[in-house]
Ligand SMILES: Nc1ncnc2c1ncn2[C@@H]1O[C@H](COP(=O)(O)OP(=O)(O)OP(=O)(O)O)[C@@H](O)[C@H]1O
């Protein structure tokens with residue numbers, strides 16, 4: 001069977017079903033609403049596996065699923081050298097959100113990464129510890145700040161309500177996903193003008209693990225033909 005991982009809930013699940021439906025391919029949950037399995041109507045040998053969007057990158061890289069839909073941000077965050085472990089088959093045009101760096105609006109002298117670097121050095125001198133950036137995107141934020149010459153900071157882990165960490169005084173800045181910008185505004189934060197790390201959207205990926213059977217290759221080919229993607 002060709003195993004196809006799709007998000008099991010939340011913002012990406014329904015839109016994934018709609019996206020395939022609009023292209024004449026019906027994804028179907030089998031059994032009860034709560035069962036995390038299903039099938040693809042009209043294409044033999046494809047098995048749906050409903051998984052958390054955050055786990056799909058790892059399952060693709062491990063070869064436990066062959067295809068998967070998840071956010072392009074999650075693939076980049078969860079997989080070192082993601083490009084060598086999965087291939088992008090199709091951007092899907094929904095689930096759009098920007099991973100950005102934001103600081104307090106009250107920091108009137110800080111609008112760019114260079115300003116942040118200067119503020120971070122000053123912060124360390126004054127406080128005796130490094131400026132804290134709260135995020136769940138550790139890999140992407142580290143890479144981005146390294147490439148942009150910002151060094152004098154520390155990451156603090158935040159798995160949710162990240163924008164609140166500044167008010168709660170557990171961080172001075174944040175790196176998180178935003179779509180409408182409302183959460184940032186409500187928490188008195190502003191995006192650095194050059195603080196865009198990644199523009200994410202839901203994407204169909206193929207795992208690059210070797211060892212596919214001929215039947216699995218053939219199911220993928222049929223699916224690609226039906227979707228008109230290569
Ligand atoms: N406004 C938004 N806020 C957060 N994530 C968003 C938003 N819009 C789109 N996304 C995307 O949705 C994906 C995360 O979806 P979701 O939270 O359902 O998955 P998850 O992190 O695996 O959650 P869970 O583990 O609870 O299932 C990411 O790719 C993210 O970029």
Ligand SMILES: O=P(O)(O)OC[C@H]1O[C@H](OP(=O)(O)OP(=O)(O)O)[C@H](O)[C@@H]1O
Nearest residue numbers: 160161162177178179180181182183184
């Ligand atoms: O720009 P906005 O439209 O305001 O959306 C951004 C917010 O939505 C997400 O949180 P989510 O609701 O997924 O909860 P979380 O804090 O658990 O990640 C994200 O982490 C931001 O907090």
